[in-house]
Amino acid sequence: MELFKNTNFDFLGKKWPFIIASLVLTVAGLGSLIIKGGPLYGIDFKGGTVTTVRFQQAPNEDQIRKALAAKISGEIVVQQVTGQNEVIISTDLRDERELNAARAVVFDTLKSTFGSQAGGKEDINLTTQAALADRIRGPLASAGGSLTEPQLQELVKDILAFRNSAPRSGLLGSYESLAGVKNVTPQVINVLKQETVTGPYTIRGFDLVGPKVGKELQTQAFSATLLALLGMLVYVGFRFEFIYGLAAVIAVFHDTIITIGLFSLLDKEVSLTVIAALLTLVGFSMNDTIVVFDRIRENLPQMRREKFDTVVTLSINQTLSRTILTSGLTFLTALALWLFGGQVLNGFSFALVAGIIFGTYSSIFIAAPILIYCREWMEKRRKDGGTPALAVAPGKTKSLK
Amino acid sequence: MDKNIRTKAIVIVATILICLYGIIGLPTSKEQLNQNVANSIKLGLDLRGGSQLVLQVQVQDAFKADADQGIERLKDEMLKAGIAYASLDRNDPATIEDADKIHINVKGIPVDKTAPFRELLQLKFANWQMASMGSADYRLTKNTTESLTMRRDTVTRSMRTIENRINGLGLAEATVQQRGNGEANPEILVQMPGVDDPARVKALLQAAAKLEIVEVKDGPFPSEEALRAKSGGILPLGTRPIQQASRPGDQGESWYVANRSAVVTGQDLRNARPSQDQMGKWETSFVLSPDAGKRFGRYTESNVGNKLAVLLDNKARSVATINSKIEESGVITGAPSQQEASDLALVLTSGSLPAGIVYLEERTVGPSLGADSIRDGLMAGAVGVGAVVLVMLIYYKKAGINAVLALVLNAIILIAALAYFGAVLTLPGMAGIILTIGMAVDSNVLIFERIREELRHGKGVLAAVDAGFGKAWWTIVDTHVTTIVSCAFLFIFGTTAVKGFAITLVIGLIANVFTAVFVSRAIFDWELSGKEQPTTLSI
Numbered sequence: 001m002e003l004f005k006n007t008n009f010d011f012l013g014k015k016w017p018f019i020i021a022s023l024v025l026t027v028a029g030l031g032s033l034i035i036k037g038g039p040l041y042g043i044d045f046k047g048g049t050v051t052t053v054r055f056q057q058a059p060n061e062d063q064i065r066k067a068l069a070a071k072i073s074g075e076i077v078v079q080q081v082t083g084q085n086e087v088i089i090s091t092d093l094r095d096e097r098e099l100n101a102a103r104a105v106v107f108d109t110l111k112s113t114f115g116s117q118a119g120g121k122e123d124i125n126l127t128t129q130a131a132l133a134d135r136i137r138g139p140l141a142s143a144g145g146s147l148t149e150p151q152l153q154e155l156v157k158d159i160l161a162f163r164n165s166a167p168r169s170g171l172l173g174s175y176e177s178l179a180g181v182k183n184v185t186p187q188v189i190n191v192l193k194q195e196t197v198t199g200p201y202t203i204r205g206f207d208l209v210g211p212k213v214g215k216e217l218q219t220q221a222f223s224a225t226l227l228a229l230l231g232m233l234v235y236v237g238f239r240f241e242f243i244y245g246l247a248a249v250i251a252v253f254h255d256t257i258i259t260i261g262l263f264s265l266l267d268k269e270v271s272l273t274v275i276a277a278l279l280t281l282v283g284f285s286m287n288d289t290i291v292v293f294d295r296i297r298e299n300l301p302q303m304r305r306e307k308f309d310t311v312v313t314l315s316i317n318q319t320l321s322r323t324i325l326t327s328g329l330t331f332l333t334a335l336a337l338w339l340f341g342g343q344v345l346n347g348f349s350f351a352l353v354a355g356i357i358f359g360t361y362s363s364i365f366i367a368a369p370i371l372i373y374c375r376e377w378m379e380k381r382r383k384d385g386g387t388p389a390l391a392v393a394p395g396k397t398k399s400l401k
Numbered sequence: 402m403d404k405n406i407r408t409k410a411i412v413i414v415a416t417i418l419i420c421l422y423g424i425i426g427l428p429t430s431k432e433q434l435n436q437n438v439a440n441s442i443k444l445g446l447d448l449r450g451g452s453q454l455v456l457q458v459q460v461q462d463a464f465k466a467d468a469d470q471g472i473e474r475l476k477d478e479m480l481k482a483g484i485a486y487a488s489l490d491r492n493d494p495a496t497i498e499d500a501d502k503i504h505i506n507v508k509g510i511p512v513d514k515t516a517p518f519r520e521l522l523q524l525k526f527a528n529w530q531m532a533s534m535g536s537a538d539y540r541l542t543k544n545t546t547e548s549l550t551m552r553r554d555t556v557t558r559s560m561r562t563i564e565n566r567i568n569g570l571g572l573a574e575a576t577v578q579q580r581g582n583g584e585a586n587p588e589i590l591v592q593m594p595g596v597d598d599p600a601r602v603k604a605l606l607q608a609a610a611k612l613e614i615v616e617v618k619d620g621p622f623p624s625e626e627a628l629r630a631k632s633g634g635i636l637p638l639g640t641r642p643i644q645q646a647s648r649p650g651d652q653g654e655s656w657y658v659a660n661r662s663a664v665v666t667g668q669d670l671r672n673a674r675p676s677q678d679q680m681g682k683w684e685t686s687f688v689l690s691p692d693a694g695k696r697f698g699r700y701t702e703s704n705v706g707n708k709l710a711v712l713l714d715n716k717a718r719s720v721a722t723i724n725s726k727i728e729e730s731g732v733i734t735g736a737p738s739q740q741e742a743s744d745l746a747l748v749l750t751s752g753s754l755p756a757g758i759v760y761l762e763e764r765t766v767g768p769s770l771g772a773d774s775i776r777d778g779l780m781a782g783a784v785g786v787g788a789v790v791l792v793m794l795i796y797y798k799k800a801g802i803n804a805v806l807a808l809v810l811n812a813i814i815l816i817a818a819l820a821y822f823g824a825v826l827t828l829p830g831m832a833g834i835i836l837t838i839g840m841a842v843d844s845n846v847l848i849f850e851r852i853r854e855e856l857r858h859g860k861g862v863l864a865a866v867d868a869g870f871g872k873a874w875w876t877i878v879d880t881h882v883t884t885i886v887s888c889a890f891l892f893i894f895g896t897t898a899v900k901g902f903a904i905t906l907v908i909g910l911i912a913n914v915f916t917a918v919f920v921s922r923a924i925f926d927w928e929l930s931g932k933e934q935p936t937t938l939s940i
Contacts, residue, residue, distance in 0.1 A: 002796075002853070003796075005857075006857070052767075052770060054769075096759075099759070099760060100760065103600065103763065104600075128597065128598055160768075161768075163769075164767070164768045164769040164772060165769070165772060166769075166772065166773060166776060168769075169769040169770075169772075169773055170767060170768075170769030170770070202767070202769070203767065204766075204767040204769055204770040205765060205766045205767055205770045206763070206764075206765040207763070207764045207765070208760075208762065208763040208764070209761070209762050210759075210760070210761045210762060212761065213455070213761045213762055220893050223893070224890040224891065224893040225890075227890050227893075228886065228887045228889075228890040231886045231887070231889070231890065232883055232886060232887070235882060235883060235886060236883070239879055272899055273829055273899065273902075275899075276829060276891055276899045276902050276903070279887045279888070279890060279891055280836065280884075280887065280888075280906065282887045283883055283884030283885075283886070283887035283888065284840065284884070286880075286883040286884070286887070287840075287843065287880040287883060287884060290876065290879045290880050290883060291847065291876055291880065294875065294876040294879060298872070318854070319850075321850050322843075322846050322847055322850045325792075325796065325846045325850075326840075326842065326843040326846050326847075328792070329788075329789050329792060329793075329839050329842050329843075329846075330836070330839035330840055330843070331839075332785060332788040332789060332792070332839065333785035333786070333788070333789060333835050333836055333838060333839030334785075334836065334839065335785075336781045336782075336784040336785030336788065336835070337781045337785065337832055337835055337836070339781070339784075340777060340780040340781040340784055341777050341778060341780075341781040341832065342773060342774055342776075342777030342778070342781075344447070344770075344774055344777075344828055345777075345778075345781075345828060345829070345832055348829065348832060349832070352836070
C-alpha cells in the first residue's frame with residue numbers, strides 16, 4: 001500500500017494561508033499569555049497542594065470550594081474528573097510558613113464537611129492497615145474468631161487490597177462485597193460493620209510543593225527549554241549550515257510557543273510533565289525538519305541548475321510519505337496516551353497530541369520558507385557585494401509542474 | 402546460510418537472550434517468573450503508591466551554632482589571657498545562601514592588648530580569619546574551604562540522622578538520598594514506598610532531639626524576668642536560663658538557671674526505649690555509653706543534693722535532685738502516649754540534627770491511584786502499540802513484519818536496560834516507552850520509503866535495499882542525536898519522574914539504532930539470501 005507516490009504538491013506556493021494561520025495562532029496564544037499574566041502554572045511551578053478525592057456519590061464541587069475557602073486564602077480550584085465521582089482539589093500556597101499546616105487543613109476540612117458522622121467508628125475508606133488492625137483485634141477476639149497477629153495483619157492487608165483494587169479504587173461501598181476476600185468470614189464482616197463505617201470519600205493522592213521550589217523550577221524549565229533550542233541550533237548548524245539551524249530552530253520555537261499558547265487559551269495547567277512533553281516535541285519537530293533538510297542537502301549537488309525553492313519543494317514531496325506516516329504513527333501513540341493514559345498524564349499527552357500536529361506542519365510550512373528566505377537574502381547580499389553565488393547557479397528556471 | 406548472516410543472527414539471538422535474562426531471569430515456575438519480573442522492574446512511587454518528601458537542611462543553623470561556640474570559647478580564652486573587650490557577638494544569616502557570611506564581631510579591644518589578642522587568635526582560632534575593622538574592632542570570618550567543609554558535614558550528618566530515624570521506623574524499603582548535584586547541596590529526598598500517611602514521619606524527621614543533662618544552679622522562677630532580677634539582671638558567668646517544657650495541667654511557666662555546659666549530651670547515649678513508670682505513665686528511658694556512664698557516676702557522686710535537669714531541645718523535660726550516685730541510666734518523663742515515648746526514644750538514638758530542616762515538597766500517591774495508573778498506562782500502551790503494528794503490517798506487508806520484529810526487540814532491549822541499570826519505572830517513564838515505540842518506527846519508515854523510492858527508480862532489489870539503508874543512515878543519526886540532546890536538558894530538573902521519562906526515551910532511541918538498522922537489515926538479508934536473483938520484495 002502506498003499513499004503518496006511521486007507526489008508533486010506545490011507546498012511553497014500555498015504557504016501563505018498556513019503562515020497566516022500560524023501567525024494567528026501565535027498571536028492568539030501570546031495574547032492569552034499576556035492577558036492572563038503568563039501560563040497557568042501547576043503546583044510544580046507555583047507551589048500549592050493538590051488533593052485527589054474520590055466520593056461514593058457525585059460530589060458537590062461548590063460545597064468543597066466553599067468549605068475550603070473558609071480555611072484557606074488564595075485560589076481554590078475544584079476540578080471534576082470526567083466519568084468518575086472524583087475531584088482534584090488545588091489550593092494555593094503563597095507563604096512558606098503555611099507549608100507545614102497545609103496538609104492538615106485540607107484533610108481536616110474534608111473530614112468535617114463530608115466525613116461520616118457515625119460516632120467513634122473507624123472510617124474504613126480512610127484507615128491504614130495498622131489502625132484497622134488495632135481497631136478490630138479486640139472485637140474479633142471477643143467474637144470468638146481468634147487469630148494470631150500475622151493472620152490478623154494478613155487479613156487486614158487483604159481487606160485493604162480489595163478496597164484499593166479496581167473498580168472500587170479505594171472506596172468500599174458495602175461490606176457484603178468483601179465476602180469473596182480470603183479468610184473473610186461472616187463473623188469478620190459483622191465485626192467490621194460494628195467497628196467501622198464505609199465513609200463517603202477516600203483520599204487517593206496528595207501533593208504539596210513549597211512556593212520557593214516552584215519559583216526555582218520555573219527558572220529551570222525556562223532555561224532548559226531555551227538551552228535545548230540552543231543545543232539544536234549548534235548541532236544542526238554543525239551538521240548543515242548555520243541558516244539551516246536557524247530555520248529549524250525558528251520552526252521548533254514556533255511549535256513551542258503555539259503549544260504553550262494553546263494551554264493558556266484552554267486554561268490548562270502547565271506542569272512539570274508538560275514541560276517534559278514540550279522538550280520531547282522540540283526533539284520530534286526537529287526530527288521532521290531534519291529529514292527534509294537532509295534531503296535538500298542530498299539533492300542540491302544533483303540539481304545545480306534548479307532554483308533553490310524547486311529543490312526544496314521536490315525534497316518535501318520526496319519525504320512526504322515518511323513525514324505523514326511517522327507523524328501519524330507517533331500521533332496515534334500520543335492519542336492513545338491522551339485517551340487511555342488516565343488523569344495524571346492528561347496535560348502531558350495533550351501537549352504531545354497538539355504539538356505533533358504543529359511540529360509536522362511547521363517543518364513544511366515554516367522551516368522550509370524561512371530557509372528559502374534566508375538563502376535568497378544571503379544570495380542577494382553576495383550579489384550586491386559582487387561575489388559570485390556558490391551553491392546555486394543562476395540559470396533557466398524549470399518548474400516541476 | 403551466508404556466513405555474514407550467521408554472524409548477525411548470533412549477535413541478535415545473543416542480545417535477545419541477554420535481555421530476556423535481565424527481565425525474567427531463569428524461572429522454573431510461573432510464580433517464579435512473575436516474581437522475577439517484579440524484582441527486575443522496580444516501580445516508582447507514583448505507580449506502586451507511597452510517599453516522597455523533599456527536605457532542606459537549614460545549613461545556616463550549624464554555622465550559627467558553630468559561631469556561638471566560637472564566641473563562648475573566645476570569652477573564656479580572653480578572660481584567661483586578661484584581654485578586656487566591649488562586646489562580642491555574631492551576625493544572623495537568615496538563609497542557606499547567606500550561611501557563609503557568618504562572622505563574629507569583637508569590639509573594643511584595648512590598644513595595648515592588640516598583640517596578645519592577635520596571638521591568641523592565631524594559636525587557638527586558626528579556623529577563623531581575622532580582619533581589622535578599625536583600631537579596636539575585629540571581625541572573624543570563615544574561609545571558603547572551611548565553609549564548604551562545614552556545609553558538607555552538616556548535610557552528611559543530617560542525612561545520616563534521617564536515615565537512622567527512617568530505619569528505626571522499620572521502613573525497610575525507604576531510601577534517603579541527596580538531591581541534585583554537589584556534595585553540599587542541602588536538599589534531601591526521602592522516598593517511602595507503601596506509606597500513605599507521612600504526617601508522623603514528617604514530625605519525627607523534623608525533631609531536633611538535642612539531649613543534654615545539665616546542673617541546675619537556681620530555680621524555679623515564675624518567669625524569665627524574675628530569674629534575671631534575682632541576680633541583678635546579669636546571669637552568673639557560664640550559666641543560662643532554661644524553661645520547663647509545658648505539660649497539660651501546668652499553671653504558668655517555670656524557669657531555672659542552669660550551667661551552660663552539659664554533664665552528658667545526646668552523643669553519650671547508648672540506647673533509649675519507651676517505658677512506663679509506677680503510675681503507668683509513659684516515659685523514655687535511656688542508657689549512657691560506658692565512658693559517659695563513668696563520668697556521670699563521678700559527677701553525681703560528688704554532687705549529691707544538687708539538682709539536675711534533662712533538657713530536650715533547650716527545654717527542661719524534668720528537673721530532679723540527685724539522691725545518690727547515678728551510673729548510667731535516666732528517664733525523660735512527660736510523654737502523652739506510648740507512640741510519642743517510642744518516637745522520642747527513636748530520635749534520641751538516631752542522633753541529633755546539626756541543623757533544622759524544612760519541607761519543600763511532599764507527594765503521596767495512594768495505592769489505589771497507583772494501581773489505576775498502571776492499568777491506564779498498560780491500556781494506553783496496548784492501544785498505541787497495537788495501532789502502530791496494524792498500520793505497519795497493512796502499509797508495508799512483509800516488510801511490516803520485519804519492522805514489527807524490530808520494534809518488539811527495541812521494547813525488549815529498553816525494558817531489559819531499565820532492569821540492568823536498576824532504573825525505576827514511573828508513569829512518565831511508561832509514557833516514554835509508549836512514545837518510543839511511536840518514534841522508533843520512524844527509522845523503519847525512513848529506510849522503507851527509501852527502498853521503495855530506489856525500487857521505483859528501477860534499481861534491483863538487492864541494490865535498492867542496500868541504497869535504502871545506506872542513504873537513510875545519516876538521517877537516522879541526525880534525528881536521534883537531536884532528540885537525545887533535548888532529552889539531556891530534561892536532566893536539569895531534579896525530579897525523578899521527569900528524569901525517568903528522559904532515561905527511557907534515550908535508551909529507547911539508542912536501542913532503536915541497533916534494531917532498526919542492524920536487525921532489520923539482517924532480516925532483509927536473510928529473506929533475500931535464499932533466492933539467486935530476487936526480483937520482488939514485499940514492501
